Amino acid sequence: MQNGHGRKKHGSVRASKNKHKKTASELQVRIKAANDAHSQHSHNSTSDDSADNSDGILTTSTASPNAKTTSTTSSKTSDRMMRKPSSPMAPPFMVSAPGKVIVFGEHAVVHGKAAMAAAISLRSYLLVTTLSKSHRTVTLNFRDIGLDHTWDIDALPWDLFHHPSKKKFYYDLVTSLDPELLDAVKQHVADVSKDKPDEIRKIHQSSATAFLYLFLSLGSPESHAAIYTLRSTIPIGAGLGSSASVCVCLSTALLLQIRTLAGPHPDQPPDEAEVQIERINRWAFVGELCIHGNPSGVDNTVSSGGKAVLFRRGDYSKPPTVTSLPNFPELPLLLVNTRQSRSTATEVAKVGALRKAHPEVTDKMLDTIDQVTTSAHTLISSPEFENNRDAALEQFGTLFRINHGLLVSLGVSHPRLERIRELIDYGNIGWTKLTGAGGGGCAITLLRPDADKDAIRELEAKLDEEDFERYTTTLGGDGVGVLWPAVLRNGTDEEGGEEIDQQKFENAVGNDGIERLVGVGGGGQKRDGWKFWKRAGSWTR
Ligand SMILES: Nc1ncnc2c1ncn2[C@@H]1O[C@H](COP(=O)(O)OP(=O)(O)O)[C@@H](O)[C@H]1O
Numbered sequence: 001m002q003n004g005h006g007r008k009k010h011g012s013v014r015a016s017k018n019k020h021k022k023t024a025s026e027l028q029v030r031i032k033a034a035n036d037a038h039s040q041h042s043h044n045s046t047s048d049d050s051a052d053n054s055d056g057i058l059t060t061s062t063a064s065p066n067a068k069t070t071s072t073t074s075s076k077t078s079d080r081m082m083r084k085p086s087s088p089m090a091p092p093f094m095v096s097a098p099g100k101v102i103v104f105g106e107h108a109v110v111h112g113k114a115a116m117a118a119a120i121s122l123r124s125y126l127l128v129t130t131l132s133k134s135h136r137t138v139t140l141n142f143r144d145i146g147l148d149h150t151w152d153i154d155a156l157p158w159d160l161f162h163h164p165s166k167k168k169f170y171y172d173l174v175t176s177l178d179p180e181l182l183d184a185v186k187q188h189v190a191d192v193s194k195d196k197p198d199e200i201r202k203i204h205q206s207s208a209t210a211f212l213y214l215f216l217s218l219g220s221p222e223s224h225a226a227i228y229t230l231r232s233t234i235p236i237g238a239g240l241g242s243s244a245s246v247c248v249c250l251s252t253a254l255l256l257q258i259r260t261l262a263g264p265h266p267d268q269p270p271d272e273a274e275v276q277i278e279r280i281n282r283w284a285f286v287g288e289l290c291i292h293g294n295p296s297g298v299d300n301t302v303s304s305g306g307k308a309v310l311f312r313r314g315d316y317s318k319p320p321t322v323t324s325l326p327n328f329p330e331l332p333l334l335l336v337n338t339r340q341s342r343s344t345a346t347e348v349a350k351v352g353a354l355r356k357a358h359p360e361v362t363d364k365m366l367d368t369i370d371q372v373t374t375s376a377h378t379l380i381s382s383p384e385f386e387n388n389r390d391a392a393l394e395q396f397g398t399l400f401r402i403n404h405g406l407l408v409s410l411g412v413s414h415p416r417l418e419r420i421r422e423l424i425d426y427g428n429i430g431w432t433k434l435t436g437a438g439g440g441g442c443a444i445t446l447l448r449p450d451a452d453k454d455a456i457r458e459l460e461a462k463l464d465e466e467d468f469e470r471y472t473t474t475l476g477g478d479g480v481g482v483l484w485p486a487v488l489r490n491g492t493d494e495e496g497g498e499e500i501d502q503q504k505f506e507n508a509v510g511n512d513g514i515e516r517l518v519g520v521g522g523g524g525q526k527r528d529g530w531k532f533w534k535r536a537g538s539w540t541r
């Protein structure tokens with residue numbers, strides 16, 4: 001089946017303006033109703049199960065990560081129905097998660113060395129619109145890739161996903177996909193974009209697989225009909241973690257819908273926030289498993305918690321060691337996409353082959369990259385970084401340059417990446433390195449604080465002329481955030497802001513259009529309304 005109910009002919013849902021636009025008091029009634037339903041839930045339930053698909057979205061929850069279901073689903077469901085004779089319809093809400101860059105240590109991290117990765121200000125935005133109970137469909141409307149598919153909720157393989165031998169709960173740690181479940185999902189994904197060219201269909205089906213696997217794992221046959229509309233400012237497949245960001249959005253939205261996330265709110269204790277982030281991260285990793293097969297987990301870790309991490313995977317049979325870098329500076333960064341397609345696997349294999357042919361030399365280079373990463377970590381951990389920022393940036397930039405040189409020596413650069421570096425070096429604008437697997441994809445440039453404005457303008461013109469794509473971003477921003485309900489003060493509505501218009505969101509033009517409409521930065525200052533889970537200062541796990 002294709003377009004869902006209640007949607008316009010072009011595939012979007014757009015309740016009439018009058019119907020969707022609420023006054024502040026109407027909204028407050030809806031929010032209060034949802035919160036009342038929640039406090040009932042909080043008082044009456046210390047456990048959670050995925051049958052709890054009430055339609056209220058909660059901003060607080062007492063569901064314990066350790067709580068286990070002891071009674072049967074059906075008795076709990078009937079209990080709940082007695083407690084909540086009428087549950088309010090959830091307002092549309094939005095979640096957003098950032099992309100990432102690997103700042104230091106790509107490729108070396110494959111060989112057990114450290115990598116430093118940070119969130120970027122490019123983000124994905126997922127609008128969740130709950131439909132009334134008369135609808136029984138779930139729609140994925142991923143505009144950037146032209147995916148628009150609707151499933152009948154009642155036709156999905158709930159029995160298999162809820163079989164006692166298979167059932168996973170929101171607090172479970174899932175580190176691999178169940179082949180039987182994946183197979184069942186694939187059967188329901190086979191119809192997605194069937195008539196599109198292979199390349200496009202593959203992308204659509206991998207996104208759909210991630211969504212359905214999560215929806216079936218976390219939802220229930222009673223799940224409300226909903227539309228999940230996604231826009232992203234992250235270039236796809238350029239090594240900036242677009243897939244992880246999408247998976248973090250999906251995981252967060254679904255966990256919110258089953259009321260298993262507390263917050264985010266400004267007074268939330270960091271330990272509690274940490275539990276929520278980790279819960280989101282675990283399920284996002286499951287989505288990444290669907291898209292990538294064997295992700296390291298660094299992308300979803302950074303996208304969930306934001307800021308920056310030091311990541312090391314010494315022993316592949318064990319979980320990685322992840323250290324948060326709470327003092328990671330917000331750095332001015334230019335991100336340039338070569339638009340050169342590349343395969344991570346091919347680039348990783350190149351380094352593997354070099355290591356075989358020249359083990360000592362290659363290992364020395366990998367060790368040196370490890371030292372570069374460690375030096376960068378020491379630098380940003382020192383109070384000197386802020387006290388003498390210009391000098392510290394110079395050192396940090398030099399480490400960028402060294403890391404890039406080593407990656408060139410490892411054979412994973414590309415003439416288009418070298419062209420970017422050349423243009424930037426000529427203008428003395430900053431320090432450049434490739435980010436991610438190389439062989440194409442993106443380069444990052446740390447801009448000199450005193451870079452000549454004319455030289456920057458000239459560079460931008462050259463990059464445009466030579467068909468590079470450039471983004472301005474900042475390193476080390478927030479992780480996943482929630483806008484609930486999906487109301488922003490975009491317009492002149494003094495009372496309570498304006499509900500995000502589904503059609504405007506779908507049709508926002510380019511990254512600027514998306515940012516202006518819903519962006520967590522709103523194209524400048526941080527925007528009121530968006531809330532983020534804030535991790536404890538520093539931690540290692
Ligand atoms: N804006 C988006 N809309 C829908 N799906 C997306 C979007 N961005 C990424 N994806 C999903 O993630 C996949 C790209 O992942 P990948 O090749 O690893 O690139 P990246 O390194 O940017 O994560 C796509 O094939 C698609 O399934």
Ligand SMILES: C[C@@](O)(CCOP(=O)(O)O)CC(=O)O
Nearest residue numbers: 106107239240296344436437
């Ligand atoms: C080369 C590598 O270190 C980074 C690859 O990053 P990306 O797929 O280009 O985002 C591989 C890895 O860490 O798994």
